[in-house]
Amino acid sequence: xxxxxxxxxxxxxxxxxxxxxxxxxxxxxxxxxxxxxxxxxxxxxxxxxxxxxxxxxxxxxxxxxxxxxxxxxxxxxxxxxxxxxxxxxxxxxxxxxxxxxxxxxxxxxxxxxxxxxxxxxxxxxxxxxxxxxxxxxxxxxxxxxxxxxxxxxxxxxxxxxxxxxxxxxxxxxxxxxxxxxxxxxxxxxxxxxxxxxxxxxxxxxxxxxxxxxxxxxxxxxxxxxxxxxxxxxxxxxxxxxxxxxxxxxxxxxxxxxxxxxxxxxxxxxxxxxxxxxxxxxxxxxxxxxxxxxxxxxxxxxxxxxxxxxxxxxxxxxxxxxxxxxxxxxxxxxxxxxxxxxxxxxxxxxxxxxxxxxxxxxxxxxxxxxxxxxxxxxxxxxxxxxxxxxxxxxxxxxxxxxxxxxxxxxxxxxxxxxxxxxxxxxxxxxxxxxxxxxxxxxxxxxx
Amino acid sequence: xxxxxxxxxxxxxxxxxxxxxxxxxxxxxxxxxxxxxxxxxxxxxxxxxxxxxxxxxxxxxxxxxxxxxxxxxxxxxxxxxxxxxxxxxxxxxxxxxxxxxxxxxxxxxxxxxxxxxxxxxxxxxxxxxxxxxxxxxxxxxxxxxxxxxxxxxxxxxxxxxxxxxxxxxxxxxxxxxx
Numbered sequence: 150x151x152x153x154x155x156x157x158x159x160x161x162x163x164x165x166x167x168x169x170x171x172x173x174x175x176x177x178x179x180x181x182x183x184x185x186x187x188x189x190x191x192x193x194x195x196x197x198x199x200x201x202x203x204x205x206x207x208x209x210x211x212x213x214x215x216x217x218x219x220x221x222x223x224x225x226x227x228x229x230x231x232x233x234x235x236x237x238x239x240x241x242x243x244x245x246x247x248x249x250x251x252x253x254x255x256x257x258x259x260x261x262x263x264x265x266x267x268x269x270x271x272x273x274x275x276x277x278x279x280x281x282x283x284x285x286x287x288x289x290x291x292x293x294x295x296x297x298x299x300x301x302x303x304x305x306x307x308x309x310x311x312x313x314x315x316x317x318x319x320x321x322x323x324x325x326x327x328x329x330x331x332x333x334x335x336x337x338x339x340x341x342x343x344x345x346x347x348x349x350x351x352x353x354x355x356x357x358x359x360x361x362x363x364x365x366x367x368x369x370x371x372x373x374x375x376x377x378x379x380x381x382x383x384x385x386x387x388x389x390x391x392x393x394x395x396x397x398x399x400x401x402x403x404x405x406x407x408x409x410x411x412x413x414x415x416x417x418x419x420x421x422x423x424x425x426x427x428x429x430x431x432x433x434x435x436x437x438x439x440x441x442x443x444x445x446x447x448x449x450x451x452x453x454x455x456x457x458x459x460x461x462x463x464x465x466x467x468x469x470x471x472x473x474x475x476x477x478x479x480x481x482x483x484x485x486x487x488x489x490x491x492x493x494x495x496x497x498x499x500x501x502x503x504x505x506x507x508x509x510x511x512x513x514x515x516x517x518x519x520x521x522x523x524x525x526x527x528x529x530x531x532x533x534x535x536x537x538x539x540x541x542x543x544x545x546x547x548x549x550x551x552x553x554x555x556x557x558x559x560x561x562x563x564x565x566x567x568x569x570x571x572x573x574x575x576x577x578x579x580x581x582x583x584x585x586x587x588x589x590x591x592x593x594x595x
Numbered sequence: 596x597x598x599x600x601x602x603x604x605x606x607x608x609x610x611x612x613x614x615x616x617x618x619x620x621x622x623x624x625x626x627x628x629x630x631x632x633x634x635x636x637x638x639x640x641x642x643x644x645x646x647x648x649x650x651x652x653x654x655x656x657x658x659x660x661x662x663x664x665x666x667x668x669x670x671x672x673x674x675x676x677x678x679x680x681x682x683x684x685x686x687x688x689x690x691x692x693x694x695x696x697x698x699x700x701x702x703x704x705x706x707x708x709x710x711x712x713x714x715x716x717x718x719x720x721x722x723x724x725x726x727x728x729x730x731x732x733x734x735x736x737x738x739x740x741x742x743x744x745x746x747x748x749x750x751x752x753x754x755x756x757x758x759x760x761x762x763x764x765x766x767x768x769x770x771x772x773x
Contacts, residue, residue: 227686234686234718298635305644319658319732325718333723337657361631366624374610423614519680519724 177202184579186215192289193590195564197579204576209568216594224554229255229329230518232551237323239556240592243282245274246534248327250541251554253408257528258545259521261330262513266452268410270332270511273344273447274324275409275532276440277314280351281307282535283433290430290584291362294371299361306354309347316340329521331512338457341448348441355437363434372427376570376582379424386569387562390537391436392586395421395428402533414446426585433587453509463505470502522549536560536587558592655734657767660717662735663710664753666728666764671757674729677703681721681730687714691721708753712738713746728769 179202186194194215200208220239224232236251237244249271256263288303311321316337318326326333362368383393393400399418403411419435421428453459476497483490507513525547531540537559546552563586570582616623646653655661668674677695685691694707721730740746755763764770 228684230720230724231684231686234716234720237718302638308644315659316656317658319656319660319719320717323660323716323718325720333719334658357634360634364623364627365631366620366627369616373615377610423611425610518720519684 195590201576206571206574206576209571211564213593216591220595221554224551228549229521234325237325239595240589241322242285242589243278243535244324245278246532246539250530250532250539252327252329253530254528254541254543255329255523258526259523263330264510264513265508267331267511269447269451271409273444276444277310279440279535280437281310283437286587293580293584299358313344313347329516330514335511336456341455345448348444351441371581372430374425375578376426376585377424386566388566390559391432392429392563395432396424397422414443416442426581429585459509466503466505473497473500473502534559556595560588560592564588564593659734660719661733662738664731664733664755666731666760667754667757669757669761673705674727675705676727677705680724684720684724690714708750711747713743
């Protein structure tokens with residue numbers, strides 16, 4: 150096998166490499182090493198067949214599929230609601246996003262309306278989930294670079310948010326909370342204040358992280374100018390999300406195609422111009438702060454406010470509605486018995502039954518989950534997940550089971566750029582570059 | 596392996612001028628490391644965020660997805676009507692198995708109700724579709740056992756007593772059925 154002669158690339162970022170030539174008459178031999186599938190830094194089961202010459206990577210081939218669980222095929226054998234819990238397992242670090250993509254695709258096919266309150270709850274869930282996902286990335290990325298303390302700090306704050314999720318959905322990571330046209334249950338009483346309490350503390354924590362990591366000389370040396378790619382590469386390889394925004398383009402679905410009432414919120418899309426590991430780091434750190442902004446606005450403008458208030462109004466409405474219904478019954482009974490109904494009953498029965506504001510409900514139109522049968526049709530929905538563009542394509546043939554479900558995971562596309570980033574690069578840079586792409590293997594293999 | 600790989604074009608992207616720090620690296624390194632260390636040291640003496648689990652039991656929330664159970668009527672008789680809705684929406688094949696017949700008054704009688712907790716994924720689908728609010732999840736998460744067979748719970752293991760069911764319903768604002 151003829152391996153093309155390796156030319157030492159001009160690598161402006163790594164200053165210590167400048168002016169050093171490796172061709173000094175020494176005979177070097179290529180070596181093939183397997184990184185993974187069981188490797189702590191591959192964040193799952195990824196195998197990288199790497200050919201190295203000295204410290205320089207000459208060839209790299211990712212081998213995927215160790216975690217393949219046929220998630221797309223599973224949809225064809227299960228009813229829509231039956232399939233929903235298994236989506237959590239596709240991308241377990243931010244499964245609210247997968248649920249959102251799946252649920253909106255079906256809402257599109259079945260033409261279900263989503264109340265404003267539900268949209269706001271979904272926004273809060275997704276943005277909190279984005280923070281937990283980025284926090285885990287922050288911890289493990291720095292762990293790969295050799296820093297241990299940030300990992301524990303990130304997990305502490307992540308745990309506080311998971312407690313909120315557990316209160317809301319009953320599970321820490323496998324939420325199964327969104328439903329077709331609504332959510333599983335309204336928020337617990339006082340949940341909004343709990344969220345406020347947690348996110349008020351987070352900016353100080355983020356400052357702490359930045360104090361430890363952002364200007365640290367070791368981090369700077371390992372991240373600045375490493376793993377460079379530009380916008381053209383993003384388009385060629387389909388790289389999306391923070392990795393794309395680190396190349397200087399503010400492409401964010403929340404801005405370009407607002408979904409779930411994102412148009413109501415004011416927030417910035419953080420971008421960096423350089424496109425190296427450090428830029429991706431900074432974009433993600435800035436994104437967490439922007440998420441907090443969105444959550445604050447959603448909490449303050451939640452239609453109906455806290456669940457306690459909605460419940461109170463609902464109880465008042467129920468009392469009036471019951472009175473009218475009773476009067477209507479009495480009038481009907483009197484007519485049946487051919488008697489003259491009481492005049493007070495007649496006027497009461499003619500009133501319209503009051504209903505609570507449609508925006509405050511947790512369901513637009515409640516579907517029977519067991520027999521949910523959307524009409525024949527197809528829909529594609531996409532969502533800006535923490536890793537990039539996440540798409541879900543559902544084809545319905547009018548039966549209770551999906552004809553086809555296709556997932557477009559951001560991790561898979563982001564992984565494809567890794568070999569070309571690594572060829573000609575230093576082997577020790579692998580963990581910095583790989584970590585900065587923020588790939589999760591269950592989403593790659595599905 | 597293919598013989599020719601795409602050339603390495605990414606490493607030749609030029610960095611913008613002045614991107615790499617040019618000032619005295621030693622000085623900034625010392626100050627930044629000192630800042631980081633000060634942040635880490637400020638955590639000394641902080642209240643621990645972890646719980647000593649077996650001694651201190653965590654308090655689970657009301658909606659916690661734990662062990663499945665069957666609620667009973669207040670007098671302790673079966674609430675389940677054997678409609679098999681839970682088995683129908685369960686994402687795991689044959690996890691919930693129900694055998695029932697109807698007595699002389701066409702009332703349903705549950706002969707056997709088996710759940711294999713070893714294969715349950717705790718999604719909560721069954722609890723949501725139950726028309727009589729019978730199958731519910733308890734805040735019980737200590738399910739480990741010595742054999743797989745021990746995790747297959749039958750109707751006797753699953754069904755709660757009448758007063759326990761009432762307690763559960765009171766904690767979850769559920770109107771008791773019958």
